[in-house]
Amino acid sequence: MKSNLSHVLMLAGAILAFVPIIAVDYLLDAYVRYKEKTIAQQYVETVSSQINLSAMDGVAALRKVVAESPSLCTPTFVTNAQVAIETSLNIKQFLVENNDNVQYCDAYGRIVAYSPLSQVLPVPGLTETVTVVKFAEMAMPALKISQAFGGARRVSVFVPLLSQSEAALSEPLGSAAMMRVTLTNGLSIVAIGDPASFDRRPANTEYVSAQSYAGQFPIKVELAVPFAILRANYADLDAVFTVLACIASAAFLLLNLSYARRTRMPAFDLERAIERNEIKPYYQPVINLRTGELVGCEVLCRWEKRNGQMIMPGAFIDYAEVTGLAIPMTLSLMQQVRNDLGDLCTTLPDMKISINLFEGHFRDGGIVEDVQAIFGQSPISFRQLVFEITERRPLNNSVATTSVIAGLHALGSRLAMDDAGTGHSNLAYLATLGIDVIKIDRIFVDMIKPGTTQVPVLDGLIAMAKDLDCEIVAEGVETEEQALYLRARGVLHAQGYIFAPALKAAAFKELALALGTAGAPQIDAAVPGLISTAA
Protein backbone atom coordinates (compact mmCIF):
# COMPACT_ATOMS: atom_id res chain seq x y z
CA MET A 1 0.00 0.00 0.00
CA LYS A 2 2.65 2.40 1.12
CA SER A 3 4.90 1.71 -1.85
CA ASN A 4 1.93 2.01 -4.23
CA LEU A 5 1.22 5.45 -2.85
CA SER A 6 4.82 6.53 -3.20
CA HIS A 7 4.85 5.29 -6.81
CA VAL A 8 1.75 7.34 -7.53
CA LEU A 9 3.35 10.38 -5.90
CA MET A 10 6.53 9.90 -7.90
CA LEU A 11 4.56 9.60 -11.12
CA ALA A 12 2.55 12.70 -10.28
CA GLY A 13 5.79 14.50 -9.50
CA ALA A 14 7.30 13.46 -12.82
CA ILE A 15 4.25 14.73 -14.69
CA LEU A 16 4.27 17.98 -12.72
CA ALA A 17 7.89 18.45 -13.68
CA PHE A 18 6.83 19.02 -17.28
CA VAL A 19 4.27 21.66 -16.43
CA PRO A 20 6.75 24.53 -16.95
CA ILE A 21 7.49 23.30 -20.50
CA ILE A 22 3.81 22.91 -21.28
CA ALA A 23 3.13 26.31 -19.72
CA VAL A 24 5.70 28.12 -21.88
CA ASP A 25 3.39 28.40 -24.85
CA TYR A 26 0.53 29.51 -22.73
CA LEU A 27 2.56 32.09 -20.83
CA LEU A 28 4.31 33.42 -23.91
CA ASP A 29 0.99 33.71 -25.78
CA ALA A 30 -0.45 35.68 -22.92
CA TYR A 31 2.64 37.87 -22.79
CA VAL A 32 2.59 38.58 -26.55
CA ARG A 33 -1.14 39.31 -26.43
CA TYR A 34 -0.69 41.79 -23.60
CA LYS A 35 2.42 43.46 -25.02
CA GLU A 36 1.06 43.81 -28.58
CA LYS A 37 -2.29 45.03 -27.39
CA THR A 38 -0.50 47.82 -25.51
CA ILE A 39 1.52 48.73 -28.59
CA ALA A 40 -1.60 48.73 -30.78
CA GLN A 41 -3.47 50.89 -28.32
CA GLN A 42 -0.59 53.39 -28.21
CA TYR A 43 -0.60 53.57 -31.98
CA VAL A 44 -4.33 54.27 -32.38
CA GLU A 45 -4.25 56.80 -29.57
CA THR A 46 -1.33 58.66 -31.16
CA VAL A 47 -3.12 58.82 -34.52
CA SER A 48 -6.48 59.79 -33.07
CA SER A 49 -5.01 62.51 -30.85
CA GLN A 50 -3.22 63.99 -33.90
CA ILE A 51 -6.57 64.20 -35.67
CA ASN A 52 -8.10 65.75 -32.60
CA LEU A 53 -5.27 68.32 -32.22
CA SER A 54 -5.43 69.28 -35.85
CA ALA A 55 -9.20 69.70 -35.73
CA MET A 56 -9.11 71.64 -32.46
CA ASP A 57 -6.43 73.87 -33.96
CA GLY A 58 -8.86 74.58 -36.78
CA VAL A 59 -11.72 75.32 -34.37
CA ALA A 60 -9.55 77.75 -32.38
CA ALA A 61 -8.29 79.57 -35.50
CA LEU A 62 -11.78 79.82 -36.94
CA ARG A 63 -13.16 81.34 -33.75
CA LYS A 64 -10.24 83.78 -33.50
CA VAL A 65 -10.54 85.02 -37.05
CA VAL A 66 -14.31 85.41 -36.78
CA ALA A 67 -13.99 87.21 -33.46
CA GLU A 68 -11.40 89.67 -34.81
CA SER A 69 -13.16 90.33 -38.09
CA PRO A 70 -16.37 92.45 -37.71
CA SER A 71 -17.51 91.40 -41.15
CA LEU A 72 -16.48 88.67 -43.59
CA CYS A 73 -14.46 89.05 -46.77
CA THR A 74 -13.13 92.47 -45.71
CA PRO A 75 -9.38 93.20 -45.96
CA THR A 76 -9.26 92.74 -42.18
CA PHE A 77 -10.80 89.28 -42.48
CA VAL A 78 -8.40 88.27 -45.25
CA THR A 79 -5.40 89.56 -43.30
CA ASN A 80 -6.50 87.80 -40.15
CA ALA A 81 -7.01 84.57 -42.13
CA GLN A 82 -3.54 84.82 -43.67
CA VAL A 83 -1.95 85.47 -40.27
CA ALA A 84 -3.74 82.43 -38.86
CA ILE A 85 -2.45 80.25 -41.72
CA GLU A 86 1.08 81.49 -41.31
CA THR A 87 1.19 81.04 -37.56
CA SER A 88 -0.19 77.50 -37.59
CA LEU A 89 1.22 74.34 -39.07
CA ASN A 90 -2.25 72.91 -39.52
CA ILE A 91 -4.42 75.67 -40.99
CA LYS A 92 -4.40 75.46 -44.78
CA GLN A 93 -7.23 77.72 -45.94
CA PHE A 94 -10.27 79.75 -44.99
CA LEU A 95 -13.45 79.94 -47.02
CA VAL A 96 -16.67 81.93 -46.88
CA GLU A 97 -19.63 80.38 -48.72
CA ASN A 98 -23.39 80.55 -48.76
CA ASN A 99 -25.59 77.57 -48.13
CA ASP A 100 -25.53 76.70 -51.85
CA ASN A 101 -21.75 76.37 -51.77
CA VAL A 102 -21.23 79.61 -53.68
CA GLN A 103 -17.81 80.83 -52.62
CA TYR A 104 -17.51 84.50 -51.55
CA CYS A 105 -13.88 84.73 -50.52
CA ASP A 106 -10.89 82.88 -49.17
CA ALA A 107 -7.50 83.75 -47.70
CA TYR A 108 -5.77 84.02 -51.08
CA GLY A 109 -8.42 85.31 -53.48
CA ARG A 110 -9.01 82.18 -55.49
CA ILE A 111 -11.48 79.32 -55.84
CA VAL A 112 -10.98 76.59 -53.25
CA ALA A 113 -11.17 73.35 -55.26
CA TYR A 114 -12.29 70.59 -52.93
CA SER A 115 -14.82 67.83 -52.99
CA PRO A 116 -16.69 66.62 -49.89
CA LEU A 117 -16.24 62.96 -48.89
CA SER A 118 -18.84 63.05 -46.18
CA GLN A 119 -21.96 64.79 -45.08
CA VAL A 120 -21.74 67.81 -42.83
CA LEU A 121 -21.48 66.31 -39.39
CA PRO A 122 -22.25 67.88 -36.03
CA VAL A 123 -19.56 67.74 -33.35
CA PRO A 124 -20.99 66.98 -29.92
CA GLY A 125 -20.20 69.84 -27.55
CA LEU A 126 -19.13 72.27 -30.27
CA THR A 127 -21.14 74.76 -32.35
CA GLU A 128 -18.92 73.95 -35.37
CA THR A 129 -19.63 71.20 -37.87
CA VAL A 130 -17.08 69.01 -39.60
CA THR A 131 -16.92 67.64 -43.13
CA VAL A 132 -14.30 65.31 -44.54
CA VAL A 133 -13.09 66.71 -47.82
CA LYS A 134 -10.54 65.94 -50.48
CA PHE A 135 -8.25 68.33 -52.30
CA ALA A 136 -7.18 67.26 -55.75
CA GLU A 137 -3.48 67.90 -55.02
CA MET A 138 -3.42 66.16 -51.60
CA ALA A 139 -3.41 62.42 -51.05
CA MET A 140 -4.64 62.61 -47.46
CA PRO A 141 -8.20 63.84 -46.85
CA ALA A 142 -8.71 67.10 -44.98
CA LEU A 143 -11.26 68.35 -42.48
CA LYS A 144 -13.46 71.31 -43.19
CA ILE A 145 -14.61 72.91 -39.95
CA SER A 146 -17.46 75.35 -40.38
CA GLN A 147 -19.38 77.95 -38.43
CA ALA A 148 -22.68 79.47 -39.48
CA PHE A 149 -22.42 83.24 -39.95
CA GLY A 150 -25.67 85.17 -40.00
CA GLY A 151 -28.55 83.36 -41.64
CA ALA A 152 -27.13 82.45 -45.05
CA ARG A 153 -23.38 82.24 -44.84
CA ARG A 154 -20.78 79.83 -43.49
CA VAL A 155 -17.18 80.45 -42.68
CA SER A 156 -14.88 77.43 -42.75
CA VAL A 157 -11.31 76.50 -42.05
CA PHE A 158 -9.45 73.55 -43.66
CA VAL A 159 -7.01 71.40 -41.72
CA PRO A 160 -5.33 68.19 -42.79
CA LEU A 161 -6.73 65.06 -41.15
CA LEU A 162 -3.20 63.84 -40.49
CA SER A 163 0.13 65.48 -41.17
CA GLN A 164 1.86 62.25 -42.17
CA SER A 165 1.62 60.42 -45.44
CA GLU A 166 0.05 57.00 -45.64
CA ALA A 167 3.54 55.51 -45.98
CA ALA A 168 4.67 57.21 -42.76
CA LEU A 169 1.58 55.93 -40.98
CA SER A 170 2.07 52.35 -42.11
CA GLU A 171 5.79 52.38 -41.40
CA PRO A 172 5.55 51.26 -37.73
CA LEU A 173 3.04 48.59 -38.69
CA GLY A 174 3.85 45.18 -40.06
CA SER A 175 2.70 44.22 -43.52
CA ALA A 176 -0.14 42.14 -42.06
CA ALA A 177 -1.57 45.04 -40.07
CA MET A 178 -4.82 46.70 -41.01
CA MET A 179 -5.39 50.30 -39.97
CA ARG A 180 -8.26 52.56 -40.87
CA VAL A 181 -9.78 55.87 -39.97
CA THR A 182 -13.56 55.95 -40.22
CA LEU A 183 -16.34 58.27 -39.32
CA THR A 184 -18.50 56.92 -36.58
CA ASN A 185 -21.24 56.48 -39.16
CA GLY A 186 -18.99 53.88 -40.80
CA LEU A 187 -17.59 55.86 -43.70
CA SER A 188 -13.97 54.93 -44.33
CA ILE A 189 -11.59 57.87 -44.69
CA VAL A 190 -8.13 56.36 -44.59
CA ALA A 191 -7.22 52.68 -44.85
CA ILE A 192 -3.88 50.95 -44.64
CA GLY A 193 -3.54 47.28 -45.45
CA ASP A 194 -6.60 45.58 -46.86
CA PRO A 195 -9.46 47.74 -45.58
CA ALA A 196 -12.05 45.20 -46.56
CA SER A 197 -10.46 42.59 -44.36
CA PHE A 198 -11.65 44.56 -41.33
CA ASP A 199 -15.16 43.63 -42.23
CA ARG A 200 -14.50 40.08 -43.31
CA ARG A 201 -11.82 39.01 -40.86
CA PRO A 202 -11.77 35.20 -40.72
CA ALA A 203 -13.52 34.12 -37.55
CA ASN A 204 -10.96 31.41 -36.84
CA THR A 205 -8.03 33.84 -36.86
CA GLU A 206 -7.20 35.63 -33.68
CA TYR A 207 -6.41 39.36 -33.94
CA VAL A 208 -4.79 41.82 -31.63
CA SER A 209 -6.92 44.93 -32.12
CA ALA A 210 -7.35 48.42 -30.72
CA GLN A 211 -9.44 51.50 -31.40
CA SER A 212 -9.62 55.11 -30.29
CA TYR A 213 -11.69 58.24 -30.99
CA ALA A 214 -10.41 61.67 -32.01
CA GLY A 215 -11.68 63.53 -28.98
CA GLN A 216 -15.17 64.94 -29.56
CA PHE A 217 -14.93 64.48 -33.32
CA PRO A 218 -16.93 61.61 -34.82
CA ILE A 219 -13.76 59.97 -36.09
CA LYS A 220 -12.51 56.54 -35.10
CA VAL A 221 -9.04 54.99 -35.57
CA GLU A 222 -8.80 51.18 -35.63
CA LEU A 223 -5.93 48.74 -35.89
CA ALA A 224 -5.92 44.95 -36.17
CA VAL A 225 -3.01 42.51 -36.61
CA PRO A 226 -3.29 38.71 -36.82
CA PHE A 227 -1.96 37.27 -33.58
CA ALA A 228 0.03 34.52 -35.31
CA ILE A 229 2.06 37.14 -37.20
CA LEU A 230 2.92 38.98 -33.99
CA ARG A 231 3.65 35.75 -32.15
CA ALA A 232 6.16 34.72 -34.80
CA ASN A 233 8.24 37.79 -33.95
CA TYR A 234 8.79 36.33 -30.49
CA ALA A 235 10.49 33.15 -31.69
CA ASP A 236 13.72 34.13 -29.93
CA LEU A 237 11.91 34.76 -26.70
CA ASP A 238 10.14 31.47 -27.19
CA ALA A 239 13.50 29.73 -27.21
CA VAL A 240 14.62 31.59 -24.09
CA PHE A 241 11.38 30.76 -22.30
CA THR A 242 11.63 27.11 -23.32
CA VAL A 243 15.19 26.86 -22.04
CA LEU A 244 14.16 28.45 -18.73
CA ALA A 245 11.21 26.10 -18.49
CA CYS A 246 13.45 23.12 -19.21
CA ILE A 247 15.77 24.21 -16.43
CA ALA A 248 12.81 24.56 -14.08
CA SER A 249 11.52 21.15 -15.10
CA ALA A 250 14.90 19.53 -14.67
CA ALA A 251 15.29 21.08 -11.23
CA PHE A 252 11.87 19.84 -10.24
CA LEU A 253 12.63 16.35 -11.55
CA LEU A 254 15.88 16.26 -9.62
CA LEU A 255 14.09 17.28 -6.44
CA ASN A 256 11.52 14.62 -7.11
CA LEU A 257 14.18 11.98 -7.69
CA SER A 258 16.15 12.93 -4.62
CA TYR A 259 12.94 12.74 -2.60
CA ALA A 260 12.23 9.32 -4.06
CA ARG A 261 15.81 8.27 -3.34
CA ARG A 262 15.56 9.46 0.24
CA THR A 263 12.24 7.74 0.90
CA ARG A 264 13.57 4.53 -0.62
CA MET A 265 16.90 4.74 1.16
CA PRO A 266 16.48 1.40 2.94
CA ALA A 267 16.10 -0.11 -0.51
CA PHE A 268 19.43 1.25 -1.66
CA ASP A 269 21.14 0.46 1.61
CA LEU A 270 19.89 -2.98 2.48
CA GLU A 271 21.99 -4.81 -0.08
CA ARG A 272 25.14 -3.10 1.14
CA ALA A 273 24.11 -3.65 4.76
CA ILE A 274 23.88 -7.39 4.11
CA GLU A 275 27.32 -7.44 2.50
CA ARG A 276 28.76 -5.62 5.51
CA ASN A 277 27.04 -8.00 7.95
CA GLU A 278 25.06 -5.12 9.43
CA ILE A 279 22.04 -7.41 9.72
CA LYS A 280 22.84 -9.04 13.05
CA PRO A 281 21.35 -12.22 14.51
CA TYR A 282 19.58 -11.83 17.86
CA TYR A 283 18.63 -14.91 19.81
CA GLN A 284 15.34 -15.33 21.59
CA PRO A 285 15.42 -18.21 24.07
CA VAL A 286 12.88 -21.03 23.85
CA ILE A 287 12.10 -22.42 27.29
CA ASN A 288 10.71 -25.76 28.45
CA LEU A 289 7.59 -24.85 30.40
CA ARG A 290 7.86 -27.93 32.65
CA THR A 291 11.52 -27.80 33.51
CA GLY A 292 12.47 -24.16 32.89
CA GLU A 293 15.37 -25.40 30.78
CA LEU A 294 16.55 -23.52 27.75
CA VAL A 295 15.79 -25.82 24.86
CA GLY A 296 16.80 -23.56 22.04
CA CYS A 297 16.38 -20.19 20.42
CA GLU A 298 14.85 -18.47 17.45
CA VAL A 299 17.22 -16.41 15.33
CA LEU A 300 15.73 -12.95 14.91
CA CYS A 301 17.53 -10.01 13.42
CA ARG A 302 18.27 -6.34 13.82
CA TRP A 303 19.88 -3.93 11.40
CA GLU A 304 22.73 -2.34 13.28
CA LYS A 305 23.86 0.63 11.21
CA ARG A 306 27.42 1.87 11.42
CA ASN A 307 26.18 5.17 12.82
CA GLY A 308 24.79 3.26 15.79
CA GLN A 309 21.17 3.41 14.64
CA MET A 310 19.27 0.17 15.12
CA ILE A 311 16.39 -0.80 12.85
CA MET A 312 13.84 -3.43 13.80
CA PRO A 313 13.09 -6.13 11.22
CA GLY A 314 9.52 -4.90 10.67
CA ALA A 315 11.01 -1.97 8.74
CA PHE A 316 12.91 -4.03 6.18
CA ILE A 317 11.82 -7.70 6.23
CA ASP A 318 8.97 -7.25 3.74
CA TYR A 319 11.23 -5.26 1.48
CA ALA A 320 13.90 -7.94 1.72
CA GLU A 321 11.39 -10.60 0.77
CA VAL A 322 9.94 -8.70 -2.18
CA THR A 323 13.35 -7.83 -3.61
CA GLY A 324 14.83 -11.27 -3.10
CA LEU A 325 17.38 -9.82 -0.66
CA ALA A 326 15.94 -12.21 1.93
CA ILE A 327 18.08 -14.96 0.37
CA PRO A 328 21.51 -13.31 0.89
CA MET A 329 20.28 -11.90 4.21
CA THR A 330 19.47 -15.39 5.51
CA LEU A 331 22.82 -16.61 4.21
CA SER A 332 24.62 -13.86 6.13
CA LEU A 333 22.60 -14.58 9.28
CA MET A 334 23.35 -18.33 9.09
CA GLN A 335 27.08 -17.64 8.76
CA GLN A 336 26.98 -15.36 11.79
CA VAL A 337 24.93 -17.94 13.75
CA ARG A 338 27.58 -20.56 13.01
CA ASN A 339 30.29 -18.19 14.26
CA ASP A 340 28.27 -17.07 17.29
CA LEU A 341 26.91 -20.38 18.56
CA GLY A 342 29.40 -23.03 17.41
CA ASP A 343 30.96 -23.37 20.88
CA LEU A 344 27.64 -23.28 22.69
CA CYS A 345 26.23 -26.05 20.52
CA THR A 346 29.15 -28.24 21.46
CA THR A 347 28.46 -27.61 25.14
CA LEU A 348 24.67 -27.99 24.77
CA PRO A 349 24.27 -30.64 22.04
CA ASP A 350 20.47 -30.76 22.42
CA MET A 351 19.95 -27.05 21.92
CA LYS A 352 17.85 -26.20 18.87
CA ILE A 353 18.39 -23.18 16.65
CA SER A 354 15.34 -22.01 14.76
CA ILE A 355 15.97 -20.07 11.55
CA ASN A 356 13.28 -18.21 9.61
CA LEU A 357 13.02 -18.98 5.92
CA PHE A 358 11.08 -17.12 3.25
CA GLU A 359 8.82 -18.20 0.47
CA GLY A 360 11.67 -17.49 -1.98
CA HIS A 361 13.76 -20.21 -0.33
CA PHE A 362 11.30 -22.81 -1.53
CA ARG A 363 11.55 -22.04 -5.21
CA ASP A 364 14.80 -23.93 -5.74
CA GLY A 365 17.16 -26.15 -3.83
CA GLY A 366 19.71 -23.42 -3.10
CA ILE A 367 18.85 -23.22 0.58
CA VAL A 368 19.62 -26.91 1.15
CA GLU A 369 23.07 -26.48 -0.40
CA ASP A 370 23.66 -23.31 1.63
CA VAL A 371 22.74 -25.05 4.90
CA GLN A 372 25.08 -27.89 4.02
CA ALA A 373 27.90 -25.54 3.10
CA ILE A 374 27.60 -23.37 6.19
CA PHE A 375 26.88 -25.93 8.90
CA GLY A 376 28.43 -29.03 7.30
CA GLN A 377 31.89 -28.51 8.76
CA SER A 378 30.73 -26.65 11.90
CA PRO A 379 30.18 -27.75 15.51
CA ILE A 380 26.48 -27.17 14.87
CA SER A 381 24.82 -30.34 13.63
CA PHE A 382 21.99 -30.34 11.12
CA ARG A 383 19.66 -31.96 13.64
CA GLN A 384 20.08 -28.91 15.89
CA LEU A 385 18.51 -26.75 13.17
CA VAL A 386 14.84 -25.94 12.77
CA PHE A 387 13.64 -24.02 9.73
CA GLU A 388 10.54 -21.91 10.13
CA ILE A 389 8.08 -21.34 7.31
CA THR A 390 5.44 -18.69 7.88
CA GLU A 391 1.83 -19.63 7.46
CA ARG A 392 0.87 -16.05 6.54
CA ARG A 393 1.77 -16.59 2.91
CA PRO A 394 0.82 -20.13 1.96
CA LEU A 395 3.51 -22.08 0.15
CA ASN A 396 2.42 -23.62 -3.08
CA ASN A 397 2.49 -27.37 -2.98
CA SER A 398 4.93 -27.58 -5.87
CA VAL A 399 7.65 -30.07 -6.60
CA ALA A 400 10.24 -27.42 -5.67
CA THR A 401 8.66 -26.82 -2.26
CA THR A 402 8.42 -30.48 -1.36
CA SER A 403 11.95 -31.16 -2.54
CA VAL A 404 13.36 -28.34 -0.36
CA ILE A 405 11.49 -29.72 2.65
CA ALA A 406 12.63 -33.23 1.79
CA GLY A 407 16.22 -31.98 1.40
CA LEU A 408 16.22 -30.33 4.83
CA HIS A 409 14.60 -33.38 6.37
CA ALA A 410 17.22 -35.58 4.74
CA LEU A 411 19.94 -33.56 6.49
CA GLY A 412 18.22 -34.26 9.82
CA SER A 413 16.86 -30.76 10.30
CA ARG A 414 13.24 -30.12 11.21
CA LEU A 415 10.58 -27.79 9.87
CA ALA A 416 8.33 -25.50 11.86
CA MET A 417 5.07 -23.87 10.83
CA ASP A 418 5.54 -20.29 12.00
CA ASP A 419 2.68 -17.97 12.99
CA ALA A 420 0.33 -20.96 13.01
CA GLY A 421 -3.37 -20.08 13.02
CA THR A 422 -2.94 -16.76 11.19
CA GLY A 423 -2.96 -18.15 7.66
CA HIS A 424 -5.19 -20.45 5.72
CA SER A 425 -3.58 -23.78 6.27
CA ASN A 426 -5.54 -26.81 7.30
CA LEU A 427 -4.64 -30.16 8.68
CA ALA A 428 -4.22 -31.76 5.31
CA TYR A 429 -1.94 -29.02 4.10
CA LEU A 430 0.31 -29.25 7.15
CA ALA A 431 0.37 -33.01 6.87
CA THR A 432 1.42 -32.99 3.22
CA LEU A 433 4.17 -30.46 3.88
CA GLY A 434 5.72 -32.63 6.56
CA ILE A 435 5.82 -30.12 9.40
CA ASP A 436 7.49 -31.17 12.66
CA VAL A 437 6.88 -28.16 14.87
CA ILE A 438 3.94 -25.81 15.15
CA LYS A 439 4.63 -22.31 16.48
CA ILE A 440 1.41 -20.85 17.83
CA ASP A 441 1.17 -17.17 16.99
CA ARG A 442 1.20 -14.59 19.77
CA ILE A 443 -2.33 -13.38 18.97
CA PHE A 444 -3.69 -16.65 20.39
CA VAL A 445 -1.44 -16.49 23.42
CA ASP A 446 -2.66 -12.92 23.99
CA MET A 447 -6.17 -14.31 24.39
CA ILE A 448 -5.14 -15.81 27.70
CA LYS A 449 -6.09 -13.14 30.23
CA PRO A 450 -5.95 -13.41 33.99
CA GLY A 451 -8.70 -15.80 35.09
CA THR A 452 -9.22 -17.28 31.61
CA THR A 453 -10.20 -20.92 31.86
CA GLN A 454 -10.49 -21.69 28.16
CA VAL A 455 -9.65 -20.16 24.80
CA PRO A 456 -11.45 -22.28 22.19
CA VAL A 457 -9.38 -21.14 19.20
CA LEU A 458 -6.13 -21.71 21.01
CA ASP A 459 -7.30 -24.98 22.47
CA GLY A 460 -8.34 -26.10 18.98
CA LEU A 461 -4.90 -25.23 17.58
CA ILE A 462 -3.17 -27.14 20.33
CA ALA A 463 -5.42 -30.16 19.75
CA MET A 464 -4.76 -30.00 16.03
CA ALA A 465 -0.99 -29.90 16.56
CA LYS A 466 -1.17 -32.88 18.88
CA ASP A 467 -3.26 -34.82 16.32
CA LEU A 468 -0.54 -34.13 13.77
CA ASP A 469 2.01 -35.37 16.27
CA CYS A 470 3.80 -32.02 16.08
CA GLU A 471 5.90 -30.41 18.75
CA ILE A 472 4.34 -27.10 19.89
CA VAL A 473 6.10 -23.82 20.64
CA ALA A 474 4.01 -20.93 21.94
CA GLU A 475 5.16 -17.49 20.90
CA GLY A 476 4.81 -14.16 22.64
CA VAL A 477 4.35 -15.46 26.15
CA GLU A 478 4.37 -12.43 28.39
CA THR A 479 2.57 -13.35 31.62
CA GLU A 480 2.76 -16.10 34.18
CA GLU A 481 -0.95 -16.91 33.57
CA GLN A 482 -0.18 -17.54 29.93
CA ALA A 483 2.77 -19.79 30.74
CA LEU A 484 0.73 -21.78 33.25
CA TYR A 485 -2.31 -22.07 30.95
CA LEU A 486 -0.17 -23.36 28.09
CA ARG A 487 1.65 -25.80 30.30
CA ALA A 488 -1.70 -27.09 31.59
CA ARG A 489 -2.76 -27.74 27.98
CA GLY A 490 0.37 -29.75 27.36
CA VAL A 491 2.35 -27.10 25.46
CA LEU A 492 5.92 -27.88 26.29
CA HIS A 493 7.90 -25.04 24.77
CA ALA A 494 7.48 -21.29 24.74
CA GLN A 495 9.26 -18.08 23.96
CA GLY A 496 8.42 -14.53 24.96
CA TYR A 497 9.30 -11.55 27.10
CA ILE A 498 8.43 -13.35 30.31
CA PHE A 499 11.54 -15.40 29.73
CA ALA A 500 13.74 -13.13 27.66
CA PRO A 501 13.65 -10.82 24.67
CA ALA A 502 15.87 -11.46 21.67
CA LEU A 503 19.42 -11.17 22.95
CA LYS A 504 22.76 -10.41 21.44
CA ALA A 505 24.99 -13.47 21.02
CA ALA A 506 27.09 -12.81 24.13
CA ALA A 507 24.09 -12.25 26.42
CA PHE A 508 22.29 -15.27 24.99
CA LYS A 509 25.30 -17.53 25.50
CA GLU A 510 25.68 -16.35 29.07
CA LEU A 511 22.01 -17.09 29.76
CA ALA A 512 22.13 -20.47 27.98
CA LEU A 513 25.18 -21.58 29.94
CA ALA A 514 23.66 -20.41 33.22
CA LEU A 515 20.47 -22.33 32.57
CA GLY A 516 22.32 -25.29 31.22
CA THR A 517 24.50 -25.61 34.32
CA ALA A 518 21.74 -24.59 36.72
CA GLY A 519 19.84 -27.73 35.83
CA ALA A 520 16.10 -27.78 35.55
CA PRO A 521 14.23 -25.51 37.96
CA GLN A 522 10.46 -25.79 38.12
CA ILE A 523 8.64 -23.11 36.14
CA ASP A 524 6.70 -21.71 39.11
CA ALA A 525 9.96 -20.82 40.78
CA ALA A 526 11.98 -20.33 37.62
CA VAL A 527 9.90 -17.73 35.81
CA PRO A 528 10.68 -14.67 37.96
CA GLY A 529 14.31 -15.68 38.16
CA LEU A 530 14.60 -15.84 34.39
CA ILE A 531 13.15 -12.40 33.97
CA SER A 532 15.79 -10.90 36.19
CA THR A 533 18.53 -12.87 34.46
CA ALA A 534 17.42 -11.60 31.07
CA ALA A 535 16.97 -8.01 32.10
Ligand code: CA
Ligand atom coordinates in the same frame (compact mmCIF):
# COMPACT_ATOMS: atom_id res chain seq x y z
CA1 CA B 1 9.64 -17.01 13.31
Ligand code: CA
Ligand atom coordinates in the same frame (compact mmCIF):
# COMPACT_ATOMS: atom_id res chain seq x y z
CA1 CA C 1 6.53 -16.13 14.59
